[in-house]
Amino acid sequence: MTYQKILVITTLFVTFAVLPAESQDHQSIQNGIYSAAQANQGSKLFASVCSECHQEDEFSSAGYMDSWTGAPVAEFMDLIQMTMPEDNPGSLRNAEYAAIIAYFFELNGIPMGDAEMDSDISALEDVVIEGPYVEGGR
Ligand code: HEC
Secondary structure, three states: OOOHHHHOOOOOHHHHHHHHHHOOOOHHHHHHOHHHHHHHHHHHHHHHHOOOOOOHHHHOOOOOOOHHOEEEEEHHHHHHHOOOOOOOOEEEEEEHHHHHHHHHHHOOOOOOOOOHHHHHHHHHHHOEOOOOOOOOOO
């Protein structure tokens, strides 16, 4: 095979591997997936449980949400549940982790909606984290 043929085949392969995923319907965190009340609850939880080790601007600084762009919310929730609070991972209820994530979204200026974000992790597999983020958007 010539180099050019290999290049064409590789390009086609990559294009077809990427396109279907992009054209599939996905939900976005931009679609009003959490409520103001939920973010407010998250803010209180953050103050009582997380602020011992964290400051809110860590999670709204330039680059923090960017590091999660393209990932499903389920992955974000899973990581936080499995690792935080560092001295007692998994110690909060699912709904409490969801509330804290809603609060992080609020911190980044992600639009709110009327309904609460689902706290069932499997319901968040298809909800993609994506910008625009507004730093300190609260
Ligand atoms: C006892 C201290 C402590 C507490 C309490 C704590 N954390 Fe952390 N957290 C850490 C440390 C240390 C790191 C950095 C570890 C790392 O990145 O490997 C971290 C990292 C993180 C990260 C970054 C993960 C990433 O890579 O994006 C998130 C998000 C996070 N914590 C959320 C929380 C939340 C939410 C709470 C409250 C429910 C919380 N933490 C409570 C110590 C703590």
